[in-house]
Amino acid sequence: MVRLVRVTTPRARARAQTMSDILRIAREHLATGGASALSLRAVARDLGVVSSAVYRYVRSRDELLTLLVVDGYDALGDAVDAALADAVDDPVERLRITARAVHTWALAEPAWYGLLFGTPVPGYTAPAERTVIPGTRVILTLVRIIAEAHARQLLTRPAVDPPVSSTLSRDFTRIRDEFDMDLPDWALARALTVWCTLFGAVSFDVFDMYGGDTFTDRGQVFELHIAALESLLGA
Incomplete structure (x- = not known):
């Protein structure tokens, strides 16, 4: 050879x-x-x-920002991948590990996290052709974990399906086709909520939105959020 x-x-x-x-x-x-x-x-x-x-x-400055954005998404994605590398073959536990890895990275790199998920930089728009793929690494990991949980029948279907409009259902169909995954609309709706809730909880901690004297143990607070994510998902 x-x-x-x-x-x-x-x-x-x-x-x-x-x-x-x-x-x-x-x-x-x-x-x-x-x-x-x-x-x-x-x-x-x-x-x-x-x-x-x-x-x-x-x-230019914008080019430098783009390089930092791409590197940041990749650093976050690498941190999640590393945390999952030796994880047990249990989708619910892998969801917990992913959430903790995002939280840990964000607290270690608050400025970098802020560039990715904080207030937009005035006058700067990240070029989609360079940032979408690295920017969706963690999201795709989350959705694939949720898809595996659904495939193993670990998710309880809601008694009443969420109000998914025809427009949103078409979006969900496009997402299913793009990422080649089999998730019904109700499960994708839950995945969307889990994604937004996870990063909202992380942002609350990184940007100190609780207030300095509200909680003694922020780690325990985040564990409560993880438990809520499982409930939201129906796991």
Whole structure:
């Protein structure tokens, strides 16, 4: 068998290292000043080069934000994948592990999480062609876990189906076709609620929306949310 060996030149390695340094410094600025204050000039200053040198790697502030967004989604997705790697073959337990992994990553990277799920950056729109695939990694993981739970008949169908309009039902059909999964409308409606509730609960914690003195043990509060997610799902 002939193996293709990727040859990395010193110049390519140096370029990759510079890009890594740019993104590292940008994440530091994101943590201290927020996304709105992100500046290529400030990144160049901390990198110890003139701003024109940075522009050879990153064309604009928006390009830098996009790189941070993609890296953030991938970092979150990697954290979830790592947490699930050795998890038991139980969809409900895998749902719990996914929720905890999202929560843990978000608390460790609050500024990065804020860029992905917080207040939009004025004047910036993330390009869908670059961000949708990484941005849906965790969502797709959640839906596949829920689909597996449904396939194993672990979900209890509601006594009354949720009010899914014909328009929303068409959306659900498109989602089923796109991700090749077999979930009825009522289960997809629950999956939608679980997704939104999970990230809402995480955001409450990351952005300190409870207030500093309300709860002594935030971890226990999040476990209550996980139990509620299971109830919402009908598991």
